[in-house]
Amino acid sequence: MAEMQKSASSGDSTRDDKGAIPPSSVDVMDVPESELLLSLFVQHMPAAVAMIDRQGRYVMVSSRWVTDFDLRGEELKGAPHFDFFEDPDGHWHRVLDAVKEDRVEQGDEVQLIRSSGSRYWVRWEVRPWYKADGERGGCILFLEDKTARKEAEEALRVSKDLLSSVLISSLDGVMVFQAVRAQDAELRDLEWVLVNPRAEQMIGYTADELVGSYFREDIQDEALLPLFSDFCRVADTGEPFGEEIEVQAPEGESQWFHITAVRVGDGLAVTMRDVTESKKAERRLRESEARYRMLAENMTDLVCLHHPDGTYAYVSPSARRILGYEPDELLGRSPYELFHPDDAEALRGGEEPELFSIDPTSKITYRILTGTGEILWLETSTKVITDEDGGIDKYLTSSREVSDRVQAERAMSRTNKELEQRNRELQDFAYVASHDLQEPLRKIRAFADLLIEDFDDVLDETGRYYLGRMQDGARRMSRLISDLLDYSRITTRARPFEEVDLREIINHVISDLEMRISDVEGSVCVGDMPMVEGDQTQLRQLLQNLIANALKFHREDVRPVIEIYAEEIPAANRPNGQGYPFVKIVVEDNGIGFDEKYLDRIFTPFQRLHNRSSYAGTGMGLAICRRIVERHDGELTAESTPGEGSKFIITLPKYQHRTEAQDAPDT
Amino acid sequence: MSRNSEPVVILLAEDDPDDRLLTMRALDKSRLANDLYCVEDGEELMDYLHRRGEYAPPAKAPRPGLILLDLNMPRKDGREALQEIKSDASLKRIPVIVLTTSQAEQDVVNSYDLGVNAFVTKPVTFEDLSTAVTVLGNFWFEIVKLPPQEA
Incomplete structure (x- = not known):
């Protein structure tokens, strides 16, 4: 290029063919014809070419210039190039300036912007042209429109990016x-x-x-x-x-x-x-289905699926054993067909709960006739299996043969009724004992009194002695009756269990017995006492009887010393494995004691170890104690050495679990 | 015995002849039996108070100043009679003392609910009965101010 520029700038009129336009070609033609040909040549040149003078005005353009850049209708000749094209970054000005210095410039893919806003991608070349005298006349612009190809490339790139991002992601x-x-x-x-x-x-x-x-x-x-x-x-x-x-x-x-x-x-x-x-989910589902099927197939209970109309959809193999039917025999049939006629009506609807109850916790018990003609009791619970819309898809029933249980329950309820009746009879007896048996005794005593009062002067010593024995007997009979009544009232007049402070109870008892304690110059030591659940009144009577006993059976020459202490036994330490905590209370004395071979005897009603003249009493005290302890689910026992003392051991559950009839009739 | 020298009539409602005898003896001993009348059940008691049937002649049934009432009696028992007396405007001012063998709490509570003036459980020995009757007599005829006697 530099060589060509040199030759151009040499100003030689016969320019070599390396020049931009060889002036010699013009020379060899007839001028008019050559002018015409030249203008035709330029006009039809298969490229967009424009000849511009030194002031940047168009001298001549090819028709492609006009069509490629959509300049039809514009008067180009003599008009400045930059009237039609913009050059926001000054690129084209720089190019044209370079050409002024006789350089040839070219480039690929540069944007060309029309004043109207259209943009073109062009390959371009700009080189100077020289007049005959060798003076530079301006430049020739050659532009090749690459816009279409550029856009196609762009579209291809975008689609490639899209594809690769799809593949990547x-x-x-x-x-x-x-x-x-x-x-x-x-x-x-x-x-x-x-x-x-x-x-x-x-x-x-x-x-x-x-x-x-x-x-x-x-x-x-x-x-x-x-x-x-x-x-x-x-x-x-x-x-x-x-x-x-x-x-x-x-x-x-x-x-x-x-x-x-x-x-x-x-x-x-x-x-x-x-x-x-x-x-994995599929396998889990398959395994879990297999598991449940295995469960259903091996259950001793009868497991069935029912269609919404109640007919059997699946029957587990235990049907053979329980119902006496092959599972397949039952498919499509209604369970009501198997029901005992008396129960079928009731369970098909009406007042009794239905077999297919919506309540999953309800269980119904009813009789069926088995395939072998037996009558059995079944207990069935139902679960509704819903479909996706919440409607009933199937019922799942689980049934168990409960004939033995029903019979046991019936026997139990019979026994309970008998027991209740016997209890009532006992209560009636207690009432009779307290009122009707006491009445005649009262009269015996009252008239014996009257006899002494009115006929004292007529009676001799023996007569008065007989009357005294009579009164004594009546009085003792009266005591026996009232003790027996107390004994029976332990259950009939029971009060509800509550938290009881044993220490407080013992303090009350000691203050009640204060006279007797000081009479025998005795002492009572009480250790730490736990809280326990029980019937406050009865526990008080229990301790009162035991402490009173300990005072009563003291040795003549020894001051009675009574020690009361307690121990809490956690559930785990119970030797017989009863799983709840206990409280052990011991009442220990230094009295006359007793031979342990009489242990059972002392807790039996009316049993005494001593004659009445030595120690007063009806023989009911310890029987009442044992009955009270038993009502509390506890145990009462004793250890003793004659002549040294006795130890009464009460074991009570710390908490009471059972509920009792708390409104026993007042007798 | 009397207050202001006026004899006070005591009416004893008791079905048991032994008890009637014993009560009479006790009243006697306390010198309270001057004017004692007896009825044997609740029906008879109400007949006496309303002067019906055999008690129609006023002389046979002077208005009592105190009623001693047993609870357990045939036909109409003491509880029913007590209720009738205490809901009858003409009778409710007569003091009623329940004298019974019953020790049942329910009887005590019910009797006071019905308006009894005192509830006494019969003492077992005659001596105690005499003492009780004497104390009762002293209390009702000497200490307590009673409403004026009506005709």
């Missing part, structure tokens, strides 16, 4: 293979062409390792190789391939892929989807 693995064929067109191998990142993850190789290598020859992967023949078949036959394969991972659980392959060109595109989760 796809949750499915995608691989593309190209067939590698021998000369005879036989398929020898498959060449990896494309592997997306998900596929890299799935098969454990990078795209760099794979692309360009051969499936069979290079990647010797045992997990993948079995697919080779399948893939080849797709490439050869064009038949799509789809299968789920299990890939055993070296460590951890195996994975499941769903693989699809379709022929693309002379090769194939493979997509891989990880279906491990759904495979």
